[in-house]
Amino acid sequence: MDNPHHRQLTFFLSHSIDHTDPPSVKEMDFFSTSSAPDHKNNTSTSDTNDDYQKRDDQHDTHDRHGSITADGSPTRATDHHVNTGLNLTCASAGMTKSDNSENPETELSSLENQLGKLQEENSKLRSVLDQITKNYAQLQAQLFNALQKQKLPKNVETKIVDPGASTKLDVVNNASVSDEKTDQDVSVYRSNNAEACPDAAEDVLDRSSSQSWGSSKLEEQPKTAEQLPAEQIPLRKARVSVRARSEAPMISDGCQWRKYGQKMAKGNPCPRAYYRCTMAVGCPVRKQVQRCADDKAVLITTYEGNHNHPLPPAATAMANTTSAAAAMLLSGSAAPSKEALTNSAGYYSSSSIPYASMATLSASAPFPTITLDLTQNPNNAMQLHRVPAGHGATFPLPLHAAAAGPHLLGHPLFFQQKLPPAALMPLLQRQPSSSMVETVSAAIASDPNFTAALMAAISSIIGVPRSSDDNNNGNGAIPGSPQLPQSCTTFSTN
């Protein structure tokens, strides 16, 4: 459990921050079980936007630095619901019981002193974050320019896209030989993405790379009236669905939505609501919100399209998350290797793969859909959600075979229908009404394997072994950074 984060921490320190004197003690505290009580017990329900924003900011900071013991606000630390896997705690380094036992005044001043130091450190980290944000914006612009150049000749673009798609199909075929529907499903998938709409895949990727969630307006090239429809239509062929437990009628993802329709879906007593983004005129992003027929506590939110405007920080995490998922879906890099597939073909037969991911392709799926299932708690993550036979084939599609700790690792990615998994859910379960943004981002951020897979996806798309320079929320573009939410923005949901 700790290892992945330690790796993240180490990586970050070695690449981005000017730590003249690495605060090893503080880092130790982060992962120290003794000083980091299980924050699963934190059950704060205050979830105002303000709180959310704070946590979001804080979370970003943790994701990036992993070495923040506190941000100067112990209460915020305790309010932090997101299981980042860092065992974050408000306990300060060196604050032991023995220290508190005598000389209350001395102790108080000591605490204040420590608090001041923590606040100072926090401000430093924030300034670092600001710098990273700026760097990110620059890199994003550069990436966009590079992608634009790369896309110009269509055949070249196709060249980039097709290998990924074929790889994916091959992988699927090999991984699901036991399912007779596989070929059919694959064919459907292929037709949906290549034959029926030859430009769909590349368009999707185009959009993904140029119109990602939260992408800056600076990146938005003026589009002609003819270009827009051509881009948008294929774009909406791919979707990212997020399943989460929530009592709220709609998860708060930081965006502004306007409801434009509601329908009763067949087979589900709960109506499906249709929303479109209203944060910018003409934003093509839409989402569907519907409760799961089987479990009404589960809210299924399906995102479609890419924002054509900057997103507020609170919205970028979700955007990044869905972008990453979509990127993996579209790039065909979700499955790193056939070997990996083979190894996990037993559906989590080994407990050494706590949260293996899997994917399904459905013949009934009108478009490729990737589902982030956040409804599973770690204890259930091993359970396999088999897609009903009538819904298509299910193939294990491990995004990572590495064992993750019993926390937030593993992101079940389902291609249409559910792909169970993951370990993200305990958070939402504890705070059903809270935003998913932090949960999702925390989970993904905590999974270097997912990030690695994403990196592969990105590489397959742009043909450059680049890691993470795209982050709409201005998250630091730390090359090779395992913090997925900070790295996947460019290749977004469709």
Next chain:
DNA sequence: CGGCTTTGACCCGCGC
């Protein structure tokens, strides 16, 4: 009054 929700109608794709 502007923005949002509601809701019935309409369009379109798909399967039979």
Next chain:
DNA sequence: GCGCGGGTCAAAGCCG
């Protein structure tokens, strides 16, 4: 061709 279901439109109403 027809029916069904998903998705969208747009008028009407509501609300701050």
